[in-house]
Amino acid sequence: MGFGKYSVFFLLSMIKFLFAPFGGPAAGLTFFETYFSCVAGALLSATIFYFMSEFFLKRAHDKRLLLAMDAKSKGIELPYKNKFTKTNKFVVKMKMKLGIYGVAMYAPLFLSIPIGTIITAKFYGKEKRTYPIIIAGVFVNGLITCGIAYFAGSLF
Numbered sequence: 001m002g003f004g005k006y007s008v009f010f011l012l013s014m015i016k017f018l019f020a021p022f023g024g025p026a027a028g029l030t031f032f033e034t035y036f037s038c039v040a041g042a043l044l045s046a047t048i049f050y051f052m053s054e055f056f057l058k059r060a061h062d063k064r065l066l067l068a069m070d071a072k073s074k075g076i077e078l079p080y081k082n083k084f085t086k087t088n089k090f091v092v093k094m095k096m097k098l099g100i101y102g103v104a105m106y107a108p109l110f111l112s113i114p115i116g117t118i119i120t121a122k123f124y125g126k127e128k129r130t131y132p133i134i135i136a137g138v139f140v141n142g143l144i145t146c147g148i149a150y151f152a153g154s155l156f
Contacts, residue, residue, distance in 0.1 A: 005029060006037040013041030017113050017138070021146040025153030031146060039142040045113040046134050053121035091119070100124050105137030 005027050013020040017038065024034030049056075071078045095103055103123060108116030117134060124130040 006033065009034060009037040010041035010044075013038040013113070014045035015112055015114070017042045017045075017141070018109055018145060021142070021149040022152075024146065024149055031150050034149070035142055035146045038146065039138055042108075042113055042138045042142065043135065046108060046117050046138055049114045049117040050121050050125075050131055050134060053118045053125065056118055057122060095123055100127060100130065101133060104130055104133035105141070108134060108137065109141045 006029075008027075009020055009024065009029070012023075020038045020041070021034050024031070024038075027034075029037075068078060098106070100123075104120045106116075107120050110116070111119065120130060120134060
């Protein structure tokens with residue numbers, strides 16, 4: 001098959017893994033071609049963002065500090081940002097309810113690989129089992145989404 005088709009699914013899976021396999025039947029790829037190209041892209045993205053998450057979190061923190069210091073030096077008072085927003089409360093509630101397995105397996109799937117992996121690393125980055133759970137989640141969720149895509153594709 002064409003290398004271009006594989007690379008499209010590879011690159012799409014690096015960002016939004018949940019929807020990437022659904023184009024496989026329309027592109028004329030087999031189940032395994034779609035599965036392996038999507039899983040390979042998701043694995044690469046998850047690995048990059050998991051191990052670079054500390055850098056991204058530190059960078060965001062430093063950027064907020066720089067903005068606050070710049071505003072303070074100019075005499076501008078920054079508006080207070082509430083830390084207990086509905087979204088933050090929801091994320092913490094899901095963390096408490098799902099635990100490490102639920103967050104590590106499903107946050108990268110439903111949010112996106114980069115954001116979900118960074119959130120998982122932020123909550124559970126110190127635990128040794130976090131990265132293997134993310135990898136297992138990519139394989140299992142890839143199998144499920146590709147299965148749904150090809151089952152739904154055979155119906156139409």
